[in-house]
Amino acid sequence: MSHLKINRVEKNYGAFHAVKGVSLEVEEGEFVVMVGPSGCGKSTLLRCIAGLEPITSGTITVGDHDITRAEPWDRGVAMVFQNYALYPHMTVRDNMGFALKVAGRPKAEIRAAVDKAAQTLRITEHLDKKPKALSGGQKQRVAIGRAITRAPEVFLFDEPLSNLDAALRSQMRVELGRLHNQLGATMIYVTHDQTEAMTMASRIVVLNGGVIEQVGTPLELYNKPESLFVAGFLGSPRMNFFDGRVLESRGRELSVEIPGMPGPVVVPLDDDVPVPQPGAQVRMGVRPEAVTLGGALELSVALVESLGRETLLYLEGGGLRTVDSESAEGFVAVQLPSQHQLRVGEPVKVGWDPASLYLFDDSGRRLATPDPGVPGRVWAGGGWNRPQGRARRGPTRLWRARRPGAGAG
Amino acid sequence: MSHLKINRVEKNYGAFHAVKGVSLEVEEGEFVVMVGPSGCGKSTLLRCIAGLEPITSGTITVGDHDITRAEPWDRGVAMVFQNYALYPHMTVRDNMGFALKVAGRPKAEIRAAVDKAAQTLRITEHLDKKPKALSGGQKQRVAIGRAITRAPEVFLFDEPLSNLDAALRSQMRVELGRLHNQLGATMIYVTHDQTEAMTMASRIVVLNGGVIEQVGTPLELYNKPESLFVAGFLGSPRMNFFDGRVLESRGRELSVEIPGMPGPVVVPLDDDVPVPQPGAQVRMGVRPEAVTLGGALELSVALVESLGRETLLYLEGGGLRTVDSESAEGFVAVQLPSQHQLRVGEPVKVGWDPASLYLFDDSGRRLATPDPGVPGRVWAGGGWNRPQGRARRGPTRLWRARRPGAGAG
Amino acid sequence: MTDMSRQTGATPTWYGRIAASQSMLVLPALVLCTLFIFIPAFLTIVGSFYAFGLTSERWTPVGLANYVKAGNDPIFWVALKNNLIIVFGSIVMQVGIGTVLAAILDRGIGFGQVFFRVVIFMPMVISAVAVALIWLIILDPNIGILNALVKSLGLSPPTRGWLGDPSISIWMVLIVAGWQYTGFMMVLILAGLQAIPKDLYEAAALDGARGMRAFWSITLPNLRNVLLVAVLITTIGGFKVFDLIFVLTGGGPANATQVLGTYIYLQAFTLTNMGYANAIAVVLLAIAVLLGWLQLKASRQS
Amino acid sequence: MTHFAPRFRIVQALLYGFVGLWSAFVLMPVAWMIFAAFKTRREIFTDPLGLPGQWTFDSFRRAWGVGLGQFMFNSVVVTTSAVLIILLVSGLAAYVIARSRSVWMKLLYLLIVAGFAVPNNAVIVPLYQMVTAADFGNSHFGIVWVYAAYGIPFTTILFFAFFLDFPRELEEAARLDGCRPWAVFFRVVMPLSGPAIASAAIFQAVFIWNEFLLALLLLTQPDKKTLPVGILQLQGEFTSDWPAVMAGLSIATLPIILLFLILQRSFVRSLAGLGK
């Protein structure tokens, strides 16, 4: 049986529906990350679980207990707030022990619990300081410590790292992961940082406009997004999207015309989707890392970002424009996992494996997603230059060979 | 002649020396990024250039003018502040035109300048709003616009993007790059975000404790850090460092003993450094992306972070511990540019090309840096299994082939 | 105010320039304060060592005699005691009730917040003279509504009158002062309450503290600085009080409501003992300066 | 805002009750003052609790005849000019002190703070003698400076704290934009000191509008008197004409209450700055 069960929870603020019937089951010890654009209801849902907001309808159970109407402190949940919400007038020790003190536990027990949590979080030497004497990372640790001492059944985190700087964030990320392993507790974690989501989650919940778009492991979501929204949401730089029109279908392969592309693009459809009619509007997606140098598409460099270990290229080319991309100009983003010396304006040829393409219909539903098991061939401009039929998913291999040097196929 | 010339500038706050004799020349149109740890004096130096702080000694010239003692408004510099510093009581238009208004320029000229800048920054439709009605990104654009209208000789930026969220930051990064190309102005940019530094800079200045550690292009710094500090500063996750002891030297190759490593490690020394004595303490570095799967070193997985397009592994192994790393546990960080399904605790074998190794002496000075031109061989546990002598630097190639599948050499 | 330390030790240009040439700009303030505050204060201190009448130009040096006289003057001690009663009474009443009202307005009630806030604050803007006159008539034993009210409740009002009974009158003064200033304290504290981050309460709710427990554990400690300011304003106000008592009771009946402020006035202008009045004024001055210094210290700490 | 479960309803009713009771306590005297102004002399005496039998403005006319209009005008003149002087003088002083790093300025600040503690009734005689010696008696011009002097310490403290917290970047941006020190102060700092200016102005306006002792001693000419002194005069003037006294008080009080009602939002908000 699942540990935390959210059943058709709705939350209205007056006429505004912030959460629209969300159901979710979380197993014991899972680390569930909720992501979604700002205002999609992540915090609201979390606060409903914590009991800080009464829900409009639905039920929430933890273990066997229906906690839908329970008081916050009776729910066995602890919450870590974005801006820490430490009690400024108490020492770190008192902050962490406050819940136990309110519960009337003996002093020795409180002391032991606090000391243990402090050790876990490596803040023992700060126990007698006031919060304002701590750095951001330390404060965040105290906030987590406050949750730990209560030994709750479920931890709730609302963007706990977003006030920290990049280096500290990645460090705290690692620590939180370790902590989760160590405590084995159920955690629900809200963030808008996809790196956090991808790296920490056992499962990611993508919320959009108060409803769940998709739930799955990070790689499931990355590789097989159910919708355009999820596809665009994960990955940075974003997936390159191109608007196109279906030309014809041959079996489960679709030929799509994309303005600015020298010829039609062939996309192998997923098995479980209906084949769209010719003339239908579709949106094709290709991830920046799936675009490789060499290929039939000739573009020119608009911007190079050398990050040392990887290089981001932003390419522009005649009529070919991405839609809904990070750069307002509709550049094609390319991520290369090595250093390159390219100059702005320089022409480059790129291509991609048709098996790495994504395709969505005009309502944003998935038509095609890449098959990570099959090393595809590089698309080389028009035509059906691959054996008919798409290879079924083979055994998952540890990594996909990259052959960046390979030219037009 | 260089455009901005900083000559042995010192800045003391009472007994505290914030900037200790910094000299730097910036060419016209360059984009110089200053990075360094918090408190190293980046902002102080910038403010000295702007004239907001009087310098203790040294000179600053812009073009032919010695501006060391000039008033801020006479220096031909404009500054963009971290938290925008927009005048809250003025509309966007007035904010941007304020400098010209103070200078007593005719209304029409102000209008034209503001309109032009607004167009460049795509904020024309917000010109009549007050700053508080704008989003963070828009505010930052207005702050930049305020600098642009003054048409300064030098733009100064002090962490202009650090208050923005990740997505907006990468978008603004692209825009700033475009703007720099468009205006061709000299820009000095302070940041603590290394992605910004790597992607935007023509040259990076690494400051540490009030002195310049190194100046160079991003890739120079990444590939050939002069010091341990610079090597550790650029790259995320950080370079893996191992403490070791020199066993012996054979020509310009050094055999280093590293605790926890099954055998001595052979590192080809750079040409221009003295060969250290046997027994000397050294620190060896290897970048997470230089560690490849397969090899003679057997470690186990401590943590996996799947980012979709890349996978970060944190490995632990017996006595082998990295020092000064992001994770306090001394894990070895490995970055793989593809998806991998690894479980925590699973054993993995890794190795690296000796030519990709960094070595520093005990004062942190460079002894060995990788030669990006030579695809090295994978180290496979002890011995000298590579042809004697290190290959000289060949012609720089666009990318280095990765052969992740290759086993022990 | 902790910023002061951050600026120290730097070599100034801009701000230094202000310090040097623009320091002239503090002159108007300095001159006005010196002329109308410091010199009179100085003369008051000097005068406290002399005996002289309001209208006489002969000053007889008497050393500390005026202070000795104050020490032996029961009315001086009554006045000081009354000041203390007003100070502590006001703290209890104005700050205490103000805090309760503010807490209720902040979290306890759903609507009507603005209405209540405005109404309760309103007396603050009315002149103390007007307040005293209104209350003077309300408390009048013959035509006042308080008597009428009390009688209509079947009780009997004090026979010597609300302001005529020495054991009651000082408390009536306290009530009138409370009537006027409680709203001010309430708004001050309300502002402090609203500055407490809401998520502290949420964290406390998750920790099991709600209602009174949250009030004691979260609200009050976080309100500490604001309460300190409120207490100090009330204290200084309590020592400075003059108009209200002057009009309401004139210090009577039989000095029962005399405070330092009115006693200075009585000694100086009615009894024309200027030297003695000055000595009392110096006591008041010393208390006020001490409290001002405390306030400065307290706000430094926050 | 957290929600309230049903069992909080009773508590909430109690809370409303308390606030309501206090509001009634506050409102009652004011309401009574207005009703009394409409009563006849006899009614006040015979029926203190009842409503006035007739709503006539006779007593208002009598009260106004004393010259309340003149008093009010005087109060407005004195209050506005003194407040303006206080704001300007204290603003400049506080800015200079807040931005100065000199020890002298810090001492000066302490001196001014000490001035805050000096109650004017403690120093009234020397003060009176100095003021009349300067021939400032019976002159609005004169009393304005005295009021200004007593308003400066408090306002300087208020502004000083505000300027210390004033975002330094804004001033620096202005300097880079070409502002000379004066321009920085008047074009950037002052316009953004709205909350501090508002709370200082409101405080001083209330203090000065209601100031009694100095006005009593210094403004003796009938056409120079300010409201508080004028109000007190009502009592002497009308001996036992309570309706007229109450009408006069109503006339004197209602404008400032109305002003407060209009400005209450910024008034109350600006107080928030004082708490911190």
Add this chain to the structure above:
Amino acid sequence: QDIKMWTLETEGLQGFIEQAAAEFEEQHPGVNIIHERFPNEAYKTQIQVALTGSSPPDVFFNWAGEDAARLVRDGLAADITEYGQAEGGFAENVSEGWLANFAYEGSNYGVTHEGVSKYFYYDPVFFEDHGLEPPETFEGLLQLCQDIRAIDSDIVPWPLGNSERWKLNHIITMLNQRVLGTEATAADYALTAPEDELFTDPGYVEAWQKVVDLMDAGCFQDAPNATSPEASRSMFAAGVSPMIYCGTWCANIFAEEGFDSFEMFRFPSVEGGAGDPGGQFLVPQGYMVSAKSENPELAAEWISFLVSDEQARAYAEQVGSIVSNAAQIDQVEGTRWFKFFVEDIAQASETVNVLDVLLEASVANAYLDAGVEVLNRTKTPEEAMEMIRAAALEAKNG
């Protein structure tokens, strides 16, 4: 030339001064009279403060008594004897006796303009209805109170508004005179009595005891110390109380409040008292000239003008006051009560000045406070006198 004049806020005064000033200015081209008025309570302070300042009023109102004497001692009042002697000067119009009120060591420092007195006012209709008579003696007064209470115990026979402390002071002034007589008190009042005799006469205690007797007889209402003089007047004027002891100035006020059918009687005599029962309460008040005045001569001329026959008559007519220049008093078209006052005072065998004006300030203050305490019954008559004696001793020595 400006002549600044300070007076109390008295009904009818302003109109009179305006008209007088107009005439005076006509006679003296270039002269400008500036008239400023003050409420009773604040005036004492203000005039003293003003006189020590640099621009005091040229002419100012004052009560004859200790305050005026101190001003003379401190050199703040100008000696105007010679101006009075001049042609048309005040000495021509005001008798020596009246002038003596402001004369010190043979010099005139001021001119008495008028005198105010106090009487019992009563409602003749009420008295008639219940068969009551104005009392002749103090015993009769006590009996009267008891009789009225007997009619209806809620009726306050004699409202006393002592919140400003001077109301009872006027009563005790009269009681002292009635019990002790003028001679017996003179040395005490002037603080010239030897220390061990100062205010030791048992008559002082007896006078206070008479106040207690009045309270015991139910004369006053419950809270005299909390009742303002105005309120007590209203009680009489509104017909709630049948009598009141009030100043000559009260008559006009009652009339204005719509009650003008009152009658008056004198403060009754005390059996066995040493005082002259013909003695009558009279507070002389007049004008003084500031020593700092730049135009003492002109100021004195203005005062002389005010007490000239014509102006005195006009003043009596407009204000209904007992003027010091009684030359034309017969021709005054006065009210019924004005005529009564003038005639009655003319018969007075001696005049009694009120204690709070007559005594040294701190002794006066002690007397005022003692009154409050006795009324509150917080001090017995003996204790009250202890308090006064202590103040007197200190004033004499300090």
